[in-house]
Amino acid sequence: xxxxxxxxxxxxxxxxxxxxxxxxxxxxAATSRAVAAELGVSTGSLWHYFAGFDDVVFRAFxxxxxxxxxxIAERVGHRTGLEALTAMLREVLPVGPETxxxxxxxxxxxxxxxxxxxxGRVQTEVGARWRRQITEHLIEAMDAEExxxxxxxxxxxxxxxxxxxxxxxxxxxxxxxxxxxxxWRMIRHCLCPWLTAAGRTAATL
Numbered sequence: 658x659x660x661x662x663x664x665x666x667x668x669x670x671x672x673x674x675x676x677x678x679x680x681x682x683x684x685x686a687a688t689s690r691a692v693a694a695e696l697g698v699s700t701g702s703l704w705h706y707f708a709g710f711d712d713v714v715f716r717a718f719x720x721x722x723x724x725x726x727x728x729i730a731e732r733v734g735h736r737t738g739l740e741a742l743t744a745m746l747r748e749v750l751p752v753g754p755e756t757x758x759x760x761x762x763x764x765x766x767x768x769x770x771x772x773x774x775x776x777g778r779v780q781t782e783v784g785a786r787w788r789r790q791i792t793e794h795l796i797e798a799m800d801a802e803e804x805x806x807x808x809x810x811x812x813x814x815x816x817x818x819x820x821x822x823x824x825x826x827x828x829x830x831x832x833x834x835x836x837x838x839x840x841w842r843m844i845r846h847c848l849c850p851w852l853t854a855a856g857r858t859a860a861t862l
Contacts, residue, residue: 718766742794751828764829803856
């Protein structure tokens, strides 16, 4: 009887190899040929599991999203309000070695998604989920009187989402705007007009 192939397990192995090469050698080195060489197979054999390299990048993006959400859940834990918002932002802003590396993969995905609507829909889903979480934490902050009752929660959530997206690009381009402390200053600037005395204590940005 022929040996049964675990196709999904093989797909995950290919995607994880792609991410490992990107982390170790840089995104430019993470080619289909490099992935195949690392796995000890021919490049053509990769396409038994994926329709093309865009599919590999797509799966890498969704894996990063899943990893990020797991880190958010762990870091936020039972925190609420501004403390929870800060914990979440530490996992989605490119402010550390892991999130900086992820920004390179994510922005590469965005470049491919611009001409592929089905890939763009994934980014829309990612953004909608994170925006809901941000909004929830802002509302918690208002309920805890960390933010003024007049704080424009919906608009603040939009601005924070734009900053998250934009700073991923600045990180990929290695511009001065991506410097860690500068990112946190931008976040503080957005929230500062609405912080109460309790909020200034809670916001460890």
